[in-house]
Amino acid sequence: MANMLTIIDNSDDSGDEFLMNVALRGRNAKIYRPREDHYAKWTDKEFFVRFRLTKETVLELLDLIREDLETSTDVIVTHESTVVDSTILCSW
Numbered sequence: 001m002a003n004m005l006t007i008i009d010n011s012d013d014s015g016d017e018f019l020m021n022v023a024l025r026g027r028n029a030k031i032y033r034p035r036e037d038h039y040a041k042w043t044d045k046e047f048f049v050r051f052r053l054t055k056e057t058v059l060e061l062l063d064l065i066r067e068d069l070e071t072s073t074d075v076i077v078t079h080e081s082t083v084v085d086s087t088i089l090c091s092w
Helices: 001-026 045-051 053-067 081-092
Strands: none
Touching: 045 053
């Protein structure tokens, strides 16, 4: 039983040390990567395997829902994205 308490005490110490290191170091900076153009990146077959939709189907769906996906002009957008990107992301 004493050995078990020693292990718990040691793990608490390392946990406290970890929390202190996190508090002193602060948060990591956010990394923003450029958006990929999935429509251009993948071949027709790779696109279908990855998203379970053909490229043609995505374009047809876009025609049906394009108005619903467009943002208003008064909204500040931090990342530029196209309607195709939004649809592909939703289907993924």
